[in-house]
Amino acid sequence: MTSLNTPDAVRARAAELDAADELAHLRERFVPMDACGTVGGAVLSYLDGNSLGRPLKSAAEALDRIVSEAWGTRLIRSWDEQWMELPLRLGDRLGEVALGAAPGQVVVADSTTVMLYKLLRAGLAAAQAADPARREIVVDTGNFPTDRYVAEGIAAECDAELVWIEADAGTGVTTEQVRDAVGSATAAVVLSHVAYRSAYVADLPAITQVVHEAGGLVLWDLCHSAGVVPVDLDEHEVDLAVGCSYKYLNGGPGAPAFGYVAARHQERMTQPIQGWMGHAEPFVMGPGYQPSPGMRRFISGTPPVLGMVPLGEMVELVADVGLPALTAKATALTEFAIEVTDGLLTRHGVSVDSPRDPAQRGGHVTLGHPAAREVIAALWEQGVIPDFREPDGVRLGMSPASTSFAEVAEGLLLLDAELERAGRG
């Protein structure tokens, strides 16, 4: 393998990889990034698919269809005909193709923050009902802000205590750290499966087991896992999980979250936002809240039907090609980005802030450089779109279904040029 230390070598390798890529054809299924030349320059290289995945062409068609048909023509009847079951049906399908969850355990609703609040409250209450001494919620300092803020809020309102794990920026939370943090007072542990900054993949099976050995529940945040990294929730006996659908699941801006509650826990868990859509008999409209059996009890208000449409399309794409193929492509994309970084970018003082072992790395790569913020601003002007993460991170989020190796190559070559300029600056 030749070192990728010239633009020609980088482009040649990208061309080879694209030619051999069995998923390359998927790229055509997405809305072109230069579809609308008038609102700004065309995007040359989109490296932020893990913040907001690109829209499938079929998502636009499906939205058009739902407006004219299910909404516009079937009107209110569509609630009976399909929408009442949609959050559970789509949840089942998502569980099957991306989460390793048997039917009846996943629901699509709310935002990730709200779903996290509901499930963590539900888990905490169940843990405390079984043993009032379990007053601790374990979280880590590197978890995504919403997870930390929600846990803080719940601890304050429910008279629980937070136990903080100091996450290493590069390696994330280790099994040993969790083992040290949990004990007879642990109610729940809230961790991200794939770290939003470093892409470090926590050892979900081992950590889940450690938490269970201490008698606690584990709630996994799958925002950066769903659709790109296997999770196998049932196999590893995960208790609770949440995730968003606008990253690798291409659900669109503010698309609804999903929540997972293991079947064995459902009947003893209730969530605090008691709405009519989670009632055992929503249309009787009688006095007194009675939670529905099963996952429906984790729904609160009217589910966001339009927001589920693009997700439904992407879930079928994942089903078509299979999650393993997407995981393999994601690994190849991140490997390539690291190779180019080693060959071309380290001379500018760039560090690789993500794990080098592909088994420990999710679908993105974060590079560190003191000029990250300015360099990214300059790249955005040129149609190369990575993400900035405090304090000095250039986060490259490559969606396996829509990103080509050539796209990564062109983005990193322009990053090289901007780092060169910053270095001279």
Add this chain to the structure above:
Amino acid sequence: MTSLNTPDAVRARAAELDAADELAHLRERFVPMDACGTVGGAVLSYLDGNSLGRPLKSAAEALDRIVSEAWGTRLIRSWDEQWMELPLRLGDRLGEVALGAAPGQVVVADSTTVMLYKLLRAGLAAAQAADPARREIVVDTGNFPTDRYVAEGIAAECDAELVWIEADAGTGVTTEQVRDAVGSATAAVVLSHVAYRSAYVADLPAITQVVHEAGGLVLWDLCHSAGVVPVDLDEHEVDLAVGCSYKYLNGGPGAPAFGYVAARHQERMTQPIQGWMGHAEPFVMGPGYQPSPGMRRFISGTPPVLGMVPLGEMVELVADVGLPALTAKATALTEFAIEVTDGLLTRHGVSVDSPRDPAQRGGHVTLGHPAAREVIAALWEQGVIPDFREPDGVRLGMSPASTSFAEVAEGLLLLDAELERAGRG
């Protein structure tokens, strides 16, 4: 005025009213109800606009545009360019054209249930912080189920007590009942402005004043008011309000809710679902939740952008024609429905279960008949779509922007025929 006791008289009156209707042209702006002949018979008469308003054609176009442009081409940059402010900008516009709320007091986010939970928790906490003796939440037995269930849940978790007002099915909650229910222990009063079953309009100005005199806060549910009945939140010094956008605001199935918090309360109120999008500095991602100043603190997770698109279109329609014109048309539609009922339907034993005084009636009319459930099922088969409400209600929800008098006439004539058939049994 001749009595409307024959089909010919009903149709003739409808034709007159349609000819004189200055809003008749608006009907053309909606997706036709027979746009898709293959998925079922065309709808002849849609009388459920207060459960799910019809889509504007421009909503479909705007969804198409956002997918190809803001999402598909601007991609993640759209968050900076427009979406971060969208929940507040759209809230401001909605407040201006439909709620009588000055800017900075309305946000669009979550489901109605979740928004209600957040604002009631916020209000209860603020009331108790000012005076720990305020432990009561006043609700009424006729309120929409979600409102009652949410209040029950909050009372249980926050050690508050519910004080129930027995709402009369026809007249709803009176000012006197509220006066009797509130006192020095009142924290908050949760009422619907327009009753979901009877369409009775509560005396919002007087009740708000009565609650304030007792030192409590009032939270109005505006689901059946927004876009059809004036509310004037600022003028009447309302404290808190929530509402949905899929009824008279035509936001689509599961469209996001709105929440109103009077500016004078915002800095002392915080809501329990602490998410990154309500943080003072969302992208610093630092430790510790700090609520944003102003209305942003009532946002939790990533706002549902796609779900706001149809609402944005309808809010502009309301702005175009003005709420007073829509209110007047709604009154004319409900008057006409009652006239036809009196002329043609009372002989079947139908009762008018909504107020006859238009000043006390919202945008719908509920008729009572023991065979309501079966009759409605038969009507649905024929493309006439009212709503059934327990135990015996035929609810006629006529959206002033999209419903013609002829449509009401044809629906009620088929209702007449079905009641005739049911009577012959």
